[in-house]
Amino acid sequence: MNIPTPPYEQVRREIVEQVRAGELAPGDRLPAIRVLAGDLGLAAGTVARAYKLLEEAQIIVTRRGAGTTVAPGAVAACEESAAATSRESGAVADPVVVALFAGPVAEARAKGHGDVEILAAVRAALAARGAAGTS
Numbered sequence: 001m002n003i004p005t006p007p008y009e010q011v012r013r014e015i016v017e018q019v020r021a022g023e024l025a026p027g028d029r030l031p032a033i034r035v036l037a038g039d040l041g042l043a044a045g046t047v048a049r050a051y052k053l054l055e056e057a058q059i060i061v062t063r064r065g066a067g068t069t070v071a072p073g074a075v076a077a078c079e080e081s082a083a084a085t086s087r088e089s090g091a092v093a094d095p096v097v098v099a100l101f102a103g104p105v106a107e108a109r110a111k112g113h114g115d116v117e118i119l120a121a122v123r124a125a126l127a128a129r130g131a132a133g134t135s
Contacts, residue, residue, distance in 0.1 A: 007042055011050035019059060019070060019078040026075070030060060030068040049116075056120075057081050 005013075018024040030051075031039065037047040051068060054060040059077045062068040071077065101122075108118045 007040075008046045008049040008053070011036075011040070011042070011047055012053050015050070015054060016059065016078045016081050019074050020082060024070050024074075026070050026072045028070045030070070032067065 015024065015030070024030075030036070033047045033051060034044050036042075037044040040047070051060060051062065055062060057077050057080075058071050059074045059081065060068050061071045105118055108121075109115075113121075
């Protein structure tokens with residue numbers, strides 16, 4: 001089964017690829033959320049979600065009054081992001097690990113959390129463990 005890529009993820013990946021290819025360089029300004037949304041025919045919330053993910057990955061920086069720019073360390077962050085995307089899309093999940101997560105994921109969904117939010121929480125938990133030196 002091939003699940004279509006959500007529009008916010010398509011926007012995120014496109015910006016990552018533009019940085020990796022050198023089309024966007026650190027310090028370059030990105031369009032305002034509403035402008036890019038209008039250009040792409042998307043809802044502003046969709047572009048805002050992509051920008052939020054890019055900010056969390058330290059690929060872009062948004063400052064009130066100054067707009068959104070490509071972050072100083074964006075090229076390295078994009079390489080890591082692209083590698084993570086590749087791993088995630090090609091990885092085969094261990095059924096035992098999937099079973100471990102089935103209950104907590106169902107509980108989070110029942111409480112109204114979306115899949116992107118749940119995945120972000122898992123990534124944050126993994127990052128916190130790695131930062132503690134216990135990976």
